[in-house]
Amino acid sequence: MKKILMLSCVALLSMTACKKNDASSRVSEESVAKIEEKAAAKKNSGTPKMEFVELAHDFGTIGNNEAVETEFSFTNTGDADLVIIDARATCGCTVPEYQKTPIKPGETSKLKVRFQTGAVGQQQKTVTLTTNTEKGEEFLTIKANVSPAN
Template sequence: MKKTLFLLMLLFLGVTYASAEKQAEIMFDRTTHDFGKFSEDSPKVKCVFTFTNTGDAPLVINQAVASCGCTIPDYTKEPIMPGKKGTIEVTYNGAGKYPGEFKKSITVRSNAKSELTRIYIKGEMTPKTVKSAKN
């Protein structure tokens, strides 16, 4: 009787452990995008980060939060199945900001094995072109 109970308990623990191992995993194609130089005349720039669910359970992005209000992330809302891809489109709007170099982070929260992932954008906004007045 004790052996049977012990074997049943081991079987239960083994099944529970095996089912708990299924987990989503997020892998980005790159974690930093460099916009390079762009003019304050056109201060809004966009890029797209692509990621793959390399795990064996559906991946859900719960939240993508930028480090400041000038950066807006938009991400795939539906679950990403194992082996499939999703995207995070990031818009940086430098209007009203001082020209110069910048680096911003976007914190991605998901149900992946690594719950938090950070991606970055950087670049340099150059001053507006000054048009000379003809006299």
């Protein structure tokens, strides 16, 4: 009797274990449609894009400790609001100023960069913009040949 009971249990367990139990059998077509719909809505929500007039500026020869400024003009050519999250320079002698409010698609804005250094010779600094664009970062470069103090 114990053998028959034991064999019955083994047979029942093997039948249950062989049952198709994969994840695809539990996903309904309705769930798949909802997920695809959300993905399409996210894709169509738009992405901002920064298009600059120039990515680099050369101040030429400037005097030691002379303060100079330039503006980088750009347009949001994307189809969503552009937000500049942060702007940082490679050196404290370079100070970027940027628009803190969202820039609408088609709008133009400017990023002002102020440069003043006591170092002499050819200088090159990079300003890194952290944005909500697809790339996430934009890079601008300034250059100057700083002459020695008289």
